[in-house]
Amino acid sequence: MEGAGEDKGAVALATAGTSKGLEFVSNRPEADSAPPSSAAPFRAARPPRARRKSVLMVVCGILAAALLVVMYEMPAPYVIELPGPAFNTLGKTHGKKLLEVSGHKTYPTTGALDMLTVGVEGGPGTRLALGDVVQSWIDPHNSVVPEEAVYAPGSTSKQVKRQNAAEMSNSQQSAVAAALTNLDKKYKTTLTIGGLSPDSPSRGKLKDGDVLKRIGDTPIKSLSQLKTELNKIGKGGSVRLAVDRHGSSHSATVTPEHTKSGVQLGVFVNQKFTFPFTVKIRLQNVGGPSAGMMFALGIIDTITPGPMTGGHKIAGTGTISPDGQVGPIGGIRQKMFGAKHGGANWFLAPKSNCEEVAGHVPSDLRVVKVSTLSDARHAVEAIASGKNTDALPSCSSGKPSQ
Incomplete structure (x- = not known):
């Protein structure tokens, strides 16, 4: 779903606007002094300074129009x-x-x-x-x-x-x-650890692939339930987790972190439903x-x-x-x-x-x-x-x- 365009009309308009300055009729007193019967229309030579000024105006107009076109086409983040x-x-x-x-x-x-x-x-x-x-x-x-508000920096x-x-x-x-x-209606939820954060308090205690079974004595049935149980833990408190690791039962005691978004184990959890x-x-x-x-x-x-x-x-x-x-x-x-x-x-x-x-x-x-x-x-x-x-x-x- 994408597009871009080019405004050539801006250049044409600038050129037409300055071209009228190339023509003028002299109103000098010498022209008015000739007898009416012998008077004839004439085009006076433009002073060099006026000619330079007109050319400068044309060039500036073209450059300004070109700048607008370039800005219009410039990439924007x-x-x-x-x-x-x-x-x-x-x-x-x-x-x-x-x-x-x-x-x-x-x-x-x-x-x-x-x-x-x-x-x-x-x-x-x-x-x-x-x-x-x-x-x-x-x-x-x-x-x-x-x-950057939509995509992470460096994303492809x-x-x-x-x-x-x-x-x-x-x-x-x-x-x-x-x-x-x-x-x-009943269904089954399995929560599996899919990785640990760099400074995870669970590092060395929980491993990638562990299936979470219980928190304390409470069976874990959903991610929301796990979060609810974790948020009951006071600062400095620890929790005992039971996991299934490649078919064997293991337990680990973790002291979670307290953050603005809640109490965290420092692990990524994947949910699988049956x-x-x-x-x-x-x-x-x-x-x-x-x-x-x-x-x-x-x-x-x-x-x-x-x-x-x-x-x-x-x-x-x-x-x-x-x-x-x-x-x-x-x-x-x-x-x-x-x-x-x-x-x-x-x-x-x-x-x-x-x-x-x-x-x-x-x-x-x-x-x-x-x-x-x-x-x-x-x-x-x-x-x-x-x-x-x-x-x-x-x-x-x-x-x-x-």
Whole structure:
């Protein structure tokens, strides 16, 4: 999704503007002294100084215009976010169901639960022309963001694609887990250590590949539960962890770090789920974690009786955790415009994105803020019934943008 242009008109305009200065009629007194009958029009010779000044003006005009063109084409360290297409999680893509469930009874659905995308121009290996950046600053549908705010310094396009694909895969797994959690259906979670940070307090005690089994005497069933148990530990306190290491039981006592984001073991944890049925999601060339909530809603609608949307077209965005927490996403303004262009009248937005939503809502689009999958499901069911929709929480009552 990328482009650049050249403004040659600026050069032509500068040349035409100065060429008029090359012609003038003398008004000197000597010309007026000749008898009227013998007077004849004439063109006086231009003084050398005036000729030099006119040439200088032409040269300066050309240089200024050339400078503008060069500046317009200069690379700029920004990326442009613009509205991307919407995908109905209840619909089809390339003739096949976007979301397909096997091993569990499914039910007919109607309406749409649209997940939104954001197109990104620029990024690692690609520098945008300054002119494109300026144009996008003016366009209310687009956002201009510093490249370092989106991509880690030194990232390559290949690394970005790999990361986006991994985030999409993880969001799909979390969506299935969240849907099952919402429906009180059982599944199994395995937490495996996928590496340690450089200054990890667990270094020498836990190893890459260890499967976490218990914290103290409490069996570990989810990542959120592990975090909850860790946050109970006071400063300077330690915790005993039981792990499975290549089929053998081991234990380790770790004194975790207390940080602003919580109590940390200094390890990277991978979640693996074992579900009672299979969910296949077909979506090509789309990456990132922000479709998680809409995937989860689509799964719930597919495996429960009756169309949850009531035939309405509802769009939304938000990351999802296995326990159903809805998290913030990037490019929410572009996603709202994408929802409107896709024909939705309702938009589910993470509560944590509300500051970006306020004052930027497209006309005829109603935004509902949600914090959990339960909030989102309740909103969809309220929209379907047509009852109590005025009570649905919104980010702001500010004026919509056109």
